[in-house]
Amino acid sequence: MAQNSASPAQKPGPLRTFLGSETARWLLFATVSVGAWEVWARWYNAPFLLPAPSRILGEFAKSPTLVLTNGWVTTQEILAGFVLGSLIALLAAMLLLVLPKLVEDFIFRAVITLNSIPFVALASLVVVWLGVNGIGSKVAIAALYAFFALVYHAHKAMASTDVLKEEVLTSYNSTFIQRLRFLKLPSALPIIFTSLKGAAMAAVNGAIVGELFGAFQGLGFMILDSRYVGNTARVFLAAVFCTFVGWLLLGVLAVLERRFVGWHLEMTRQA
Amino acid sequence: MSNASATHPNPERSSQPLVSVRDVSMVFNTGGAQTIALQNASLEVAAGEFISLIGPSGCGKTTLLRLLADLIQPTSGSIRIGGKTPEEARKSRAYGYVFQAPVLYEWRTVLANVMLPLEVMNFPAAERKQRAEKMLALVGLEKFAKHYPWQLSGGMQQRVSIARALSFDPQLLFMDEPFGALDEITRENLNLELLRLWRETGKTVIFVTHSIPEAVFLSTRVVVMTPRPGKIETIIPADLPQPRNFETRETPRFFEVATAVRESLRKGHGFEVVE
Numbered sequence: 258m259a260q261n262s263a264s265p266a267q268k269p270g271p272l273r274t275f276l277g278s279e280t281a282r283w284l285l286f287a288t289v290s291v292g293a294w295e296v297w298a299r300w301y302n303a304p305f306l307l308p309a310p311s312r313i314l315g316e317f318a319k320s321p322t323l324v325l326t327n328g329w330v331t332t333q334e335i336l337a338g339f340v341l342g343s344l345i346a347l348l349a350a351m352l353l354l355v356l357p358k359l360v361e362d363f364i365f366r367a368v369i370t371l372n373s374i375p376f377v378a379l380a381s382l383v384v385v386w387l388g389v390n391g392i393g394s395k396v397a398i399a400a401l402y403a404f405f406a407l408v409y410h411a412h413k414a415m416a417s418t419d420v421l422k423e424e425v426l427t428s429y430n431s432t433f434i435q436r437l438r439f440l441k442l443p444s445a446l447p448i449i450f451t452s453l454k455g456a457a458m459a460a461v462n463g464a465i466v467g468e469l470f471g472a473f474q475g476l477g478f479m480i481l482d483s484r485y486v487g488n489t490a491r492v493f494l495a496a497v498f499c500t501f502v503g504w505l506l507l508g509v510l511a512v513l514e515r516r517f518v519g520w521h522l523e524m525t526r527q528a
Numbered sequence: 529m530s531n532a533s534a535t536h537p538n539p540e541r542s543s544q545p546l547v548s549v550r551d552v553s554m555v556f557n558t559g560g561a562q563t564i565a566l567q568n569a570s571l572e573v574a575a576g577e578f579i580s581l582i583g584p585s586g587c588g589k590t591t592l593l594r595l596l597a598d599l600i601q602p603t604s605g606s607i608r609i610g611g612k613t614p615e616e617a618r619k620s621r622a623y624g625y626v627f628q629a630p631v632l633y634e635w636r637t638v639l640a641n642v643m644l645p646l647e648v649m650n651f652p653a654a655e656r657k658q659r660a661e662k663m664l665a666l667v668g669l670e671k672f673a674k675h676y677p678w679q680l681s682g683g684m685q686q687r688v689s690i691a692r693a694l695s696f697d698p699q700l701l702f703m704d705e706p707f708g709a710l711d712e713i714t715r716e717n718l719n720l721e722l723l724r725l726w727r728e729t730g731k732t733v734i735f736v737t738h739s740i741p742e743a744v745f746l747s748t749r750v751v752v753m754t755p756r757p758g759k760i761e762t763i764i765p766a767d768l769p770q771p772r773n774f775e776t777r778e779t780p781r782f783f784e785v786a787t788a789v790r791e792s793l794r795k796g797h798g799f800e801v802v803e
């Protein structure tokens with residue numbers, strides 16, 4: 258709860274703290290849902306359609322390196338794509354603030370148009386352009402997904418800062434860079450972090466889609482390959498691994514969010 | 529601006545006014561309708577003066593300050609601040625502005641908010657902190673340096689914004705109802721603090737208030753304004769002896785000046801002057 262730091266609330270014991278924590282609730286959720294899945298899958302008894310978690314775990318135990326090596330490739334694509342796409346999106350969002358209105362308008366229309374092309378079509382084109390080999394084309398697709406998830410909201414948030422807060426800086430005769438640094442960026446950060454989480458999920462999707470279209474390694478490739486040979490458990494294994502990578506990324510972002518916009522979480526009573 | 533360090537400013541003596549407003553009008557166009565926020569306003573303020581603007585809501589007090597601060601530009605007329613245009617004055621960081629609303633940055637602590645102008649103006653880091661702490665102490669908020677603005681009451685937020693405007697020690701101060709949200713005792717205290725600061729530093733203050741006693745107590749002159757269209761009705765000298773203190777409010781002259789201000793205000797409101 259967001260307690261005013263001046264009036265600390267009664268500290269609960271360590272067990273209660275743990276039970277109320279985010280980790281504990283995730284553990285509870287995982288246990289319940291995985292347990293239900295296990296029971297359901299065993300009762301249904303059609304492993305080709307719905308393998309039980311234990312069977313997926315067995316698949317992992319059979320050849321752990323398979324999912325780990327492919328997973329590592331995809332993780333690299335996701336991370337590189339996410340970082341690249343987000344950075345470019347943030348830079349573009351800032352650049353759009355200084356461009357003449359006409360240019361800004363033009364670019365925005367371009368962004369919206371690109372955004373309405375089905376991503377899958379774009380992704381298959383990128384593979385054609387950048388090639389099947391290596392991770393380049395997959396990084397590009399993940400970056401593209403992340404870029405579009407972030408650029409619009411980041412720009413809007415920085416463009417629509419409070420007029421009165423701008424006037425305060427105007428009265429100090431501030432430069433544009435100072436307005437960006439002291440006002441636009443910090444006031445947009447809460448929205449930027451929310452969009453970054455979306456961008457992370459988009460990068461995961463982008464990397465997998467890229468691999469489905471053209472790759473000889475990675476989780477997307479593993480999913481295709483396993484499906485051809487009819488190994489549904491291995492498809493699930495790849496998907497589960499993917500989920501873990503996504504969670505990891507979200508976790509890192511949540512930590513950064515707490516560090517950089519803790520004030521906002523507290524102010525809006527989300528902390 | 530003959531002598532900025534004078535402890536007893538004498539407005540009559542300086543030849544060139546610090547602030548000069550000549551025939552300034554401000555018309556706002558909003559959705560077809562026109563609002564004359566200010567009509568043919570003229571005012572000269574000598575260096576070291578303490579001027580209060582008083583008048584009913586909507587008579588153009590904030591508009592006048594925003595014009596002086598170059599946050600808006602007049603429809604007609606001319607403004608000079610120390611011989612410069614408002615834009616040049618703003619660019620040379622000639623004034624500090626206490627806005628009518630506190631307008632603090634909610635991602636900055638109270639201390640960091642007070643340091644904001646100092647960061648923009650590239651003061652050395654050590655000096656920033658030292659100045660900000662001093663200003664917080666002045667407004668009685670040194671214990672709240674690490675709080676965030678949204679953890680403070682409205683009156684406390686307003687005091688932070690006063691500290692912020694004072695932090696870089698501008699010679700000219702625009703204050704828009706700075707003490708409006710304060711309790712009577714805090715207000716009286718800050719009145720005295722402000723007067724002390726004004727006396728010791730020779731600052732020039734243009735101050736908006738809705739309180740007649742406050743205007744008379746603080747000012748060298750009181751500017752009474754009337755609404756629709758916004759006009760300067762009269763300028764009343766508050767020729768009470770300096771330095772002012774608690775006894776000032778008990779003197780017959782204080783009541784005479786206050787009465788003059790009140791009658792002028794009543795005229796603006798369209799009420800009969802009571803004999």
Ligand SMILES: Nc1ncnc2c1ncn2[C@@H]1O[C@H](COP(=O)(O)OP(=O)(O)OP(=O)(O)O)[C@@H](O)[C@H]1O
Pocket residue numbers: 556557558563564565583584585586587588589590591592628758
């Ligand atoms: N940006 C604006 N656009 C349109 N009209 C405006 C604008 N700013 C002020 N006005 C109008 O100008 C008039 C004067 O406003 P101003 O804020 O100067 O009043 P004020 O004397 O400061 O009042 P108060 O005591 O309530 O603060 C009002 O009628 C207001 O509606």
Ligand SMILES: [Mg+2]
Pocket residue numbers: 589590591628704
């Ligand atoms: Mg006002």
